[in-house]
Amino acid sequence: xxxxxxxxxxxxxxxxxxxxxxxxxxxxxxxxxxxxxxxxxxxxxxxxxxxxxxxxxxxxxxxxxxxxxxxxxxxxxxxxxxxxxxxxxxxxxxxxxxxxxxxxxxxxxxxxxxxxxxxxxxxxxxxxxxxxxxxxxxxxxxxxxxxxxxxxxxxxxxxxxxxxxxxxxxxxxxxxxxxxxxxxxxxxxxxxxxxxxxxxxxxxxxxxxxxxxxxxxxxxxxxxxxxxxxxxxxxxxxxxxxxxxxxxxxxxxxxxxxxxxxxxxxxxxxxxxxxxxxxxxxxxxxxxxxxxxxxxxxxxxxxxxxxxxxxxxxxxxxxxxxxxxxxxxxxxxxxxxxxxxxxxxxxxxxxxxxxxxxxxxxxxxxxxxxxxxxxxxxxxxxxxxxxxxxxxxxxxxxxxx
Ligand SMILES: *Cc1c(COP(=O)(O)O)cnc(C)c1O
Numbered sequence: 001x002x003x004x005x006x007x008x009x010x011x012x013x014x015x016x017x018x019x020x021x022x023x024x025x026x027x028x029x030x031x032x033x034x035x036x037x038x039x040x041x042x043x044x045x046x047x048x049x050x051x052x053x054x055x056x057x058x059x060x061x062x063x064x065x066x067x068x069x070x071x072x073x074x075x076x077x078x079x080x081x082x083x084x085x086x087x088x089x090x091x092x093x094x095x096x097x098x099x100x101x102x103x104x105x106x107x108x109x110x111x112x113x114x115x116x117x118x119x120x121x122x123x124x125x126x127x128x129x130x131x132x133x134x135x136x137x138x139x140x141x142x143x144x145x146x147x148x149x150x151x152x153x154x155x156x157x158x159x160x161x162x163x164x165x166x167x168x169x170x171x172x173x174x175x176x177x178x179x180x181x182x183x184x185x186x187x188x189x190x191x192x193x194x195x196x197x198x199x200x201x202x203x204x205x206x207x208x209x210x211x212x213x214x215x216x217x218x219x220x221x222x223x224x225x226x227x228x229x230x231x232x233x234x235x236x237x238x239x240x241x242x243x244x245x246x247x248x249x250x251x252x253x254x255x256x257x258x259x260x261x262x263x264x265x266x267x268x269x270x271x272x273x274x275x276x277x278x279x280x281x282x283x284x285x286x287x288x289x290x291x292x293x294x295x296x297x298x299x300x301x302x303x304x305x306x307x308x309x310x311x312x313x314x315x316x317x318x319x320x321x322x323x324x325x326x327x328x329x330x331x332x333x334x335x336x337x338x339x340x341x342x343x344x345x346x347x348x349x350x351x352x353x354x355x356x357x358x359x360x361x362x363x364x365x366x367x368x369x370x371x372x373x374x375x376x377x378x379x380x381x382x383x384x385x386x387x388x389x390x391x392x393x394x395x396x397x398x399x400x401x
Contacts, residue, residue: 003036021358021365028055031380033363042388044364046377048196049228049338052255053301054379060258060297067293075284086292089299091267093237094250098273100266101287101295105227105253106142108264111281112190112223112251113146115266117166118275120187124219127185134181134189134220136172140197141190141225173203175210182214188221188249189214193239196228199371200333200340208243215248221272227253227264232378235312235336237302242335248272258298263291307378311336314385318374321389328396330370338375341392345370347399356398360391 001009003024023041025033031054033043046052053060067082074080087099100115102108116133120126140156141147148156149163157163168186170177178189193208195201215222224247229239231252236242238250249272253264266273285291301307315336322332322339330342343353350366357364357372364372376385 001036006036021354021363023358023363030054030056031377031384039361041358041361041363042376042380042384044362044374044376044388046375047259048254048365049231049233049375050254050257051259051377052232053258053298053307054377055259057258057297057301057379059301060260060294063293063297064258064260064290067290071289073285073288073290076282076287080289080292082289082292082296083287086287086295086299089296090252090256090265093299093302094267095246096250096267097270098268100268100273100276100281101291102264102266102283103262103285103291104142105225105251105264106144106147107283107286108227108251108253108266109141109147109190109225110144111266112188112225112249114281115249115268115272115276116188116190116221116223118280119221119272120185122275123271124187126187130185131187132166132168132183132185134168134170134178134186136191136195137169138172138195138198138201139169139190139192140195141192172198172201173207175207175214178211179214182218182220186218186220188223190223190225192225192229193242193245194229194234194335194338196338196373197367199342199367200338200373202333202335206243208240208245212243212245212247221248223247223249223251225251227251229338231255231298232302232307232311233336233338233375235315236308239335256295256298257291258294260294261291263295263298265295310378311338314378314380314382317382318385318389321386322374325389325393325396328400334374337378337380338373340367340371340373343370343372343396347396353392353395353399356395357391360395362388362391 006024024036026036027034090099117131120131135150137152146164150167151157168181170181250267257263328344333340350370350372354366366372
């Protein structure tokens with residue numbers, strides 16, 4: 001079947017919970033994907049940072065293939081021989097004591113909420129049922145009912161209530177707002193160090209460090225959702241590293257699965273993670289042998305520092321070029337190989353710009369209104385990146401004409 005037929009069939013037989021660009025991908029390698037007609041595109045979305053190490057990364061695929069032939073699933077009812085190495089490697093990468101593996105990002109966020117609440121009752125001494133968690137405006141932490149209940153995006157939230165209580169929403173980027181929202185029942189502050197879905201919003205310098213200090217002073221856990229910002233994307237292993245901030249809990253996902261399988265985790269020290277006992281939380285697939293083998297390969301790549309360095313160097317190059325795009329660009333934000341670009345709305349919606357880029361062989365995703373974001377795999381070459389910005393420049397020039 002050709003693209004058109006596959007799209008028609010997909011739309012008629014699947015829920016319309018996405019509005020994909022009209023491209024049907026059938027193979028990929030590195031930063032490039034190929035559609036069913038054989039046309040190639042530069043992937044500047046990278047599965048929302050799930051593909052930081054590129055499509056078909058040889059080290060990750062080798063690890064996955066070897067594991068596929070040997071052992072794929074045991075459940076946590078038994079130990080398996082890939083588990084110890086994965087949890088050791090990931091806790092060392094994070095500088096923490098313990099890992100709780102899950103599958104998707106939303107599950108890891110849910111896990112962090114459960115750990116923080118239980119810690120609040122058992123360690124901090126919050127009265128039963130009274131725990132609250134401070135969260136940010138314009139957050140994106142996933143799609144479960146608890147998580148969308150504290151979303152401020154009507155599209156994500158409306159129609160899905162009633163919601164779990166116990167969340168306080170404050171303005172992102174204001175440490176003062178965090179301080180004011182905290183009371184004796186606050187167990188955690190949950191934030192994205194850079195807000196991805198909101199349009200790659202980078203908070204003001206010093207914000208993360210200030211939130212860290214407020215959390216420490218008030219005996220509140222700082223929970224960093226690094227699902228999209230972490231694992232090399234910003235030029236450091238974690239986006240929190242830019243302010244030398246160490247949260248109490250790291251929430252990880254996306255790139256941890258190497259673009260192969262969903263792998264997520266919460267990582268924390270024993271005084272926090274220790275509140276979870278047998279039977280109190282779990283996942284049938286969490287920490288399965290295939291996930292651990294893939295996760296291990298990802299951790300191995302991050303240990304070299306090579307990907308973080310690429311994100312730093314290519315990111316500097318990308319941001320220099322974007323700063324130079326001229327009229328048509330209202331604002332550019334980001335860090336490392338990650339950019340949110342606000343296009344002058346009179347030139348078109350983010351969707352229209354994305355479609356024009358697609359026709360020129362560059363795949364990006366719009367967010368709210370006229371913002372597009374660039375987040376290519378960290379293996380992208382400088383020449384390809386340069387070419388992608390040329391395409392954006394041409395699209396803006398055409399839109400102005
Ligand atoms: C993608 C994302 C999630 C949710 O991850 P899923 O695997 O889609 O459940 C949570 N938080 C952030 C910051 C994300 O980018």
